Amino acid sequence: MCTSLSYRDAAGKVYFGRTLELTMDLPYQIVWFPAGFATTSQVEGDAPVSFTARHGVLAVTMPARVPSADNPVGITDLKILEGLNEAGLTFSLLSYPAAGGGQRAVDATRRVLGASDLGAWVLGQFDTVAQVKTALAGQPVMVQPLAILGGVESPFHYVVHDRSGAALVIEFNKGVMSVHDNPVGVMTNGPAFPWHLTNLDNYTHLTNVDAPAASFGSYKAMQPDSGIATANLPGSNTSVGRFVRAAFFANFTEKAANPDAAVLTLAHVMNNFDRARGVTIDYPEEGVGHLEVEGLEGEKGARYATEFTTWTSLADLERGLFFIRDYASLNYTRFNLAELKDDAKPHVIPLKALNGGASDGTSVLKGPAA
Secondary structure: OEEEEEEEOOOOOEEEEEEEEEOOOOOOEEEEEOOOOEEEEOOOOOEOEEEEOOOOEEEEEEEOOOOEOOEOOOHHHEEEEEEEEOOOOEEEEEEOHHHOOOOOOOOOOOEOEEHHHHHHHHHHHOOOHHHHHHHHOOOOEEOOEEHHHOOEEOOEEEEEEOOOOOEEEEEEEOOEEEEEEOOOOEEOOOOOHHHHHHHHHHHOOOOOOOOOEEEEOOEEEEOOOOOHHHHHOOOOOOHHHHHHHHHHHHHHOOOOOOHHHHHHHHHHHHHOOOOOOOOOOEOHHHOOOOOOOOOOOOOOOOOOEOOEEEEEEEEEOOOOEEEEEEOOOOOOEEEEHHHHOOOOOOEEEEHHHOOOOOOEHHHHHHOOOO
């Protein structure tokens, strides 16, 4: 459903890319949350957490509930799926169905943060992964039923990256939170993150160096072209297969000489995880499940579900640049946080309003239509 990875250029600067796969397009909104934006996170039955953003945040968001005629969606209903703040910190939400169920009791005097507000809390408050990790040690966080997903408890885990290259995975297993340092800088979906690291132990033979010749008796076999090194990579689009492939590309891809070349290189890397509609099909009778979004339906009369890459994003953590391309677009749209930094007003624009027609998304976001 999702693949994320970090990449370094020749100077060691960090870039981050991710894809998001679902069986349908959703009403994604691109939002500028300025410094000073106030958020209150409420978990039913617990004291709320209120905070004011120290940093401006550029984010891809989704409404947490289904709007109605008398109660339309407002900016406080928009929850961060992917984002970058002015300090070069990123936050990403990835599907993880094992998250919900079995909450631990929390002391009634402690304020509890809802998992759906983790993005706003992380990106609004902190500069580094180390700061996030320290803060999480003292902040109870709970998954919560999401109306827009039919009451399912926040079926996600979360990844955080910073300019130093440090990375963090925040997971909930049956409601219990765990926080893991991520030395690989890669994440997909289930199983749990420690399982993926253990599975990498099965791939110590991976290398990007071709072995184009071999002898079998007196016969000398020769490859007709280059590329045999990738034959040992898993070929499936499963979470397990994508994790190994992402680790391979993040580790072996050539280190670009400058930031512009690095963003271009990262775009090529992420193309390896771009899934076209119909490449894999799941028939309902086989029991395969997907995220079901309240108020939205898949194709009329479809007997199957096909996951596709609804959008891909790239982030240049040092320069504060964010790029996004949806399924209907050939090219990426670029946002510059430096040009938004002094804008104290929130801005919202639908992702579909871009449709690959604007290479400079900053001016579109700040324009009269936003």
